[in-house]
Each structure stands twice: as C-alpha cells, then as structure tokens.
Amino acid sequence: MDDPRSALLAERARNERLLADVERSMRDVSDARQDANSDDEHDPEGATLAWERGSLGAVRDDARQRIRQVDAALARLDAGTYGRCAVGGEPIPEARLAAVPWAATCVAHA
Incomplete structure (x- = not known):
C-alpha cells in the first residue's frame, strides 16, 4: 500500500460521518418513542422502535470500534510498527x- 495514512484517514472520516448520522437517527427514534404509548406489550410501535434503536446501537458501536482501530493503526504508523503483526x-x-488498512495482525493471527 503506497499511502496507508490517506486510506486510514478516509476510513476514519467515513465512520465519523456514519456515527453522526446514526446518533441523529437514534435521537429521532427516541423522540418518536416519547409520543408513543409507554406500554411496549400493547403498543404496536413499541417493538419496532425497540428494534430500530437496537439496530442503530449496533451500527453506532461498530463505527466507534472502527474509529478506535483506525486510530490505533495511525499510532502504529507514527511509531514505525505499521504493517507488522501485533x-x-x-x-x-x-x-x-490494502483490504483492511487498520489490520493489526497477519491473516494467521486474525
């Protein structure tokens, strides 16, 4: 890979945008929930809103994890250890x- 820093920074920016979008969507779901019946068992929208919130939470957590992985890869790049299996x-x-610029391990140790 010729310039891993640019690929890493692009991935970080993509995940920051995704995180902002997901957090905005989570606020929208939360706002929708405030107007809904508080009894999930009898509220037809309750299960849908809970599922949406759970799905968005998983995407949010994945984006946060990817940002941490990219930051760690950038630190390895600065330390001169990028491209070596941890x-x-x-x-x-x-x-x-090339496929996973934030990879910290070789395939055998992945």
Whole structure:
C-alpha cells in the first residue's frame, strides 16, 4: 500500500460521518418513542422502535470500534510498527493491508 495514512484517514472520516448520522437517527427514534404509548406489550410501535434503536446501537458501536482501530493503526504508523503483526511481529501481507488498512495482525493471527 503506497499511502496507508490517506486510506486510514478516509476510513476514519467515513465512520465519523456514519456515527453522526446514526446518533441523529437514534435521537429521532427516541423522540418518536416519547409520543408513543409507554406500554411496549400493547403498543404496536413499541417493538419496532425497540428494534430500530437496537439496530442503530449496533451500527453506532461498530463505527466507534472502527474509529478506535483506525486510530490505533495511525499510532502504529507514527511509531514505525505499521504493517507488522501485533502478535507474531511478522509482516502483514500487502493484500491484507490494502483490504483492511487498520489490520493489526497477519491473516494467521486474525
């Protein structure tokens, strides 16, 4: 990979946008819930809103995790250890880094 920093920064920016969008959607779901019946068992919208909130929460958590992974990869790049397996120290194959620039391990240790 010629310039991993640009790929990492692009991935970070993409996940920051995703996180902002998801948090906005979660607020919308929460606002919709405020006007709904508080009895989920008898409220036909209750299960739908709960499912939407749970799904959005999973996407939010994934975006936060990816940002942490990218930040760790940027730190490895600055430290000069980027592209080395965090477990065994061997080089991470170029193809893996091209597909997953934030990868911290080789395929064998993934």
